[in-house]
Amino acid sequence: MGRDRLAALRAQRQGAAPDAGQGAYEMQPPPADGNGTNGAAADALSAFYAETSAIQDSIQQFDANVTRIADLHSRSLNALDDAATQANIAQLDSLTNETRQLSNGLANRIQALERPAGAGQDAQIRKNRIDFVRTKFMTTLQRYQDVERQYRQQYRQRVERQFKIVKPDATPDEVAAVVNDDQGGGQIFAQALTSSTRYGDSRVAYKEVQERHQELRMIEQTLGELAQLFNDMATLLNEQEEKIDAIETQAAGVTHDTEGGLKHTEVAVKHARSARRKRWYCFFLTLVIILAAVGIGVGVYFGQKHNSS
Numbered sequence: 001m002g003r004d005r006l007a008a009l010r011a012q013r014q015g016a017a018p019d020a021g022q023g024a025y026e027m028q029p030p031p032a033d034g035n036g037t038n039g040a041a042a043d044a045l046s047a048f049y050a051e052t053s054a055i056q057d058s059i060q061q062f063d064a065n066v067t068r069i070a071d072l073h074s075r076s077l078n079a080l081d082d083a084a085t086q087a088n089i090a091q092l093d094s095l096t097n098e099t100r101q102l103s104n105g106l107a108n109r110i111q112a113l114e115r116p117a118g119a120g121q122d123a124q125i126r127k128n129r130i131d132f133v134r135t136k137f138m139t140t141l142q143r144y145q146d147v148e149r150q151y152r153q154q155y156r157q158r159v160e161r162q163f164k165i166v167k168p169d170a171t172p173d174e175v176a177a178v179v180n181d182d183q184g185g186g187q188i189f190a191q192a193l194t195s196s197t198r199y200g201d202s203r204v205a206y207k208e209v210q211e212r213h214q215e216l217r218m219i220e221q222t223l224g225e226l227a228q229l230f231n232d233m234a235t236l237l238n239e240q241e242e243k244i245d246a247i248e249t250q251a252a253g254v255t256h257d258t259e260g261g262l263k264h265t266e267v268a269v270k271h272a273r274s275a276r277r278k279r280w281y282c283f284f285l286t287l288v289i290i291l292a293a294v295g296i297g298v299g300v301y302f303g304q305k306h307n308s309s
Contacts, residue, residue, distance in 0.1 A: 045122055048113070048129070055109055055133050059140055062106060065099040066144045073151040076215060077158060085211055092215065096222060103141070107229055110134050111236060138233050145226045152219045155212050162205040162212075178209065179216075 072095065076088040113130050156179050163178045164170055 041122065045125070048126060051109070051113070052129050052133050055106065056136065058102065058106055058109075059133070059136050062099065062102050062137075063140045063143070065095060065102065066140065066147055069095055069099065069144075070147045070151070073147070073154075073215075077151070077154055082207075082211075085208075089211065089215060093218065096218060099144075100222070100225060103144075103226075103229060106137055107232060110137060110233070114236060134233060134236075138230065141226055141230050141233070145223060145230070148219050148223050148226070152216065152223070155216050155219070159209050159212050159216075162209050165205040 069092065072088050072092045076085060076092065079085040079088060110130070110133060113126075113133075159179050160175050163175055167174070
């Protein structure tokens with residue numbers, strides 16, 4: 001569900017901002033009101049833009065860290081000696097912790113932006129901006145997950161190859177047990193070493209498997225944390241869409257009631273016009289009757305007067 005919504009937001013973003021330059025331009029704050037009206041609202045919106053811009057800078061740093069982590073994974077897999085391997089593991093551990101803190105901070109800051117923003121144009125501006133930074137963050141989270149999954153698979157393959165140095169006829173179940181064992185396959189390796197004819201190579205292979213297993217544990221922990229972050233952001237997105245749907249439903253109800261009121265008003269106007277016409281008809285009819293009665297009375301009067309003379 002979260003990935004579908006992310007894909008929809010990506011498509012919306014691409015439609016609104018075909019390239020990075022244009023996107024950056026479109027997300028610039030509107031010009032300040034020269035006449036000084038709505039000063040408090042303008043200050044609040046300026047602070048909002050400053051925070052979202054700072055969040056975008058942090059997302060860029062987060063993305064750069066992901067690239068460095070991928071590079072360290074690659075170096076670790078290709079390291080030819082223990083010293084290089086241990087140095088890479090230490091750097092990975094430090095950079096992973098730094099990136100973890102950065103991603104958690106970003107999630108908290110984006111969540112802090114999700115607050116009622118009133119109504120009108122400012123509310124729509126805030127919503128668009130929040131959607132923009134949240135989509136960028138979720139895209140980078142997904143990239144980080146993809147990097148970790150890719151190297152998890154490569155580390156597993158490396159462990160499998162090393163174990164088969166010790167036991168070339170290892171079954172898939174034995175290989176899986178070594179890869180998934182919390183202790184790095186120590187007991188299984190110990191059993192295999194007793195029957196191996198290549199003791200020296202087997203000891204080297206066992207040591208490397210232990211080192212790779214340490215990196216695998218780091219990757220598994222990172223993937224779990226990233227999945228939780230991604231789900232939290234997707235849940236937040238769903239909650240916001242539910243609020244928007246509720247607002248739209250309420251607005252639709254208001255529109256329906258307004259349309260109904262307009263129809264009743266139109267009917268009332270028609271009735272009022274009809275009643276007005278009827279009153280005018282009655283007025284003219286009464287006037288005609290009065291005039292006719294006066295005419296008859298005058299005629300009778302002059303007729304009688306003429307007869308008497």
